[in-house]
Amino acid sequence: MSYVAVQGGRAAIERACDLNEYRRTGDASAPLELAQIREQLHLAVDRVMGEGGLYAPDHAALALRQAAGETHEAAFLLRAHRATLPRLGESLPATTTDMRVIRRISSAFKDVPGGQLLGPTSDYTLRLLELEPLEDQEHRRAVLRERLFRDLPAPETLPDTFPRVVELLRRQGLVEEIGVGDPAPFDITRHAMSFPAPRSARLQALARGETGGLLMMAYSSMRGYGHIHPTLAELRVGYVPLRHIHPRTGEELVSGEVLVTEAEVVSRFSDPEGRPRFHLGYGLCFGQNEIKAISMGVLDRTLRTNSPTCPAEDQEFVLYHTDGIESMGFSNHWKLPHYVDFLSDLDRLRKAQETHASA
């Protein structure tokens, strides 16, 4: 067997990239437009923005197209792009009290001040795969819109804000108070985390976490590896304005708004000291990604302890293993050549076999 030339390797790699591109661009179907992905696969776009840690719907749509729909790859593209962007400043702390709500529900009470606004959700759909022919899509859309906007009741004035369910509970002394002090948030994109990690670092890591990974950890807690017994006090989806201070004039400006999902999870009381109260777990992520926000809320609560009794309570275990870019990169790296290391292992095995044989 002859030795493989260096030049041959490079050509093979370039061909592999060509083949990947060939598959990605499809066969006879029309090339995907970004607007189609952004609008009609908007939940995938939201997921990728959250995991990439960059609010940029067009870029996320581009990433999904370039990654042929593989969300880890798309989130990676987005995060790598983010790493090339200069950081111009920070917004002022935002509050979801200013949220332009499109969905708002509470499972803790049958009704809440402001009402249960179901909004756009698949929660109540029947999961029947619709096998209708695709050519009717334009027509279907037109018919749906006509039906939705026909016979609308006269517009009511919507309330400016929706009082937080948690705030109402707090006023009755049923939920723990907001912590004292307001330290500057830790930035995990600038500094390596060490443990135990401050809450801001934990929440930031969870906000960028891979949805499936977070779901798995939260689910383990819900099922019984842990005992927080969560209730969803409130889930909100809507647009939050981002404000910042102009660097020269000093005036406060709104630079835009971001779509976020916020979940406030209340857990059964367990505080050994002082007056018993419910504890709060908080989740917030880009776009409409309710599974992730709820999982974040659960994990925010489970990660509060310094003596973990199960994986979902272990900060290192959860936060080190739920970053999609890191876990995907490392899992993929096993496909890189490892023959030098494998040979070293072979050497050890052969020696051990010799020792065993002579014993």
Added chain:
Amino acid sequence: MPRESTVEEHRSFRLLLEAMSRPGTVQPLGRPEDGHRGALERLAASLLDAETTLAAWTPELEPQARALAAAHGCRLTAPGTAAFVLHTGPDLPASLGSLNAGTAEMPDGSATLVWLVEALDTEGGLHAWSGPGIRDVLHPRIEGISPESWTEIVMNTADYPLGVDLVFLDRLGQVMALPRSTRIEKGSP
């Protein structure tokens, strides 16, 4: 930011890295005609930004520290907490132990003391340096450090892996480093 200036920052850092990995050697960081200021500015351009902190240990360096903070965005703090501390003159204002020496779990958190001295040479000094980065033994000469300061410097290396790392800049813009890992003993060759 133009490409040329960032290439210069790369050059400066290569020299600083060389200096720290080979303690007791002398590297030409700044131009001789620019003296201390030139070397200090090159050091700052390659290392300082808004994520780190700076202090002047001697009052006469305060204007320089403020200028560097303005240019690179680093925060000015007290010498006891700063990551980079500037000093000039043969005597130390206080013990080296009053600077951040790091902790057992994070020895890398310690300060780097940037000391503006008179002259640097790889030989002719009164102490024997050995340890990581040094083949056998060196006797570097640093003109502009008092004997009392040397006592402090030697004591600083006794706490390895804790300790402050020293970077010397001389009037010709040269740089020499003395990391905490270096063993210093009295005795000329």
Added chain:
Amino acid sequence: MQALEWIARGVPHRETYAFLDNGAKKDVRRALLKAVAIPGYQVPYGSREMPLARGWGTGGIQITLSLLLPEDRVKVIDQGCDGSVNAVNIKKFYERVGGVAVTTDVSEATLVQTRHRIPEERMTDRQILVLQVPYPEALREVEPSEAATRRMHAEADYARMWLHLYEDIVRHGEIRISYRYPCTVNGRFIMDPSPIPRWDVPKLHMADTLFLFGAGRERRLYAVPPHTRVEPLEFDDHRFRVEDFSGKSCARCGATEVYLDEILQPDGSSLHFCSDTGHCDKRMS
């Protein structure tokens, strides 16, 4: 590869030399200076995402990008081979963002970046070797928690690693650790030399070259300066041994005394070839 092309096509603000923004570089540089001052100790740093995936050398790449110069001649190897997937990608990236020349001849290189091998030719004091590290923590073998291993290093409490090696000997007659062999650096920190084979570990001890180790995903950097003691853990009656190639030689250039790749043949026999392809090429020319 797709990500690389995307970057080349579309990134609008690339005015800084060598891709990384200045903030990222300075973070790496400050960490490197501390790493060199504390040989073998893992310095935490911010670690940015690169166009290559985590696990594929982002740590090594960030180090190289923070110290690259246009006049550098860069060699990149993976498993000792200049033509490997990983090495080729990284070289293309450096040519594009650094304007550097690349080489396969280690004696011509000023900067060598490597995954899992150290070149056979002894490197000089005019060169830097940057190693890509998947697992920076040697003690991870005996302790999964980072908080716990940090404490062990702080207290120089390495008993559990020694016990682990001892148990191997008792149970199997051999220390089973093959690559990532733990070493004591400068008489103080136990260090993971990265997945280089045992064969390459002695090259780190009292060398002329500066060795820099980058773990991007794990966000740690460490260093072994030249002329520094790097001592593999061993017992008086069970010494450190490198891989055994006695009786074997490279089927292409005839070299012995080098690390050899084993290629299985259809008839069940094995042929051997130099893992260090640059070295093999030189011997052939």
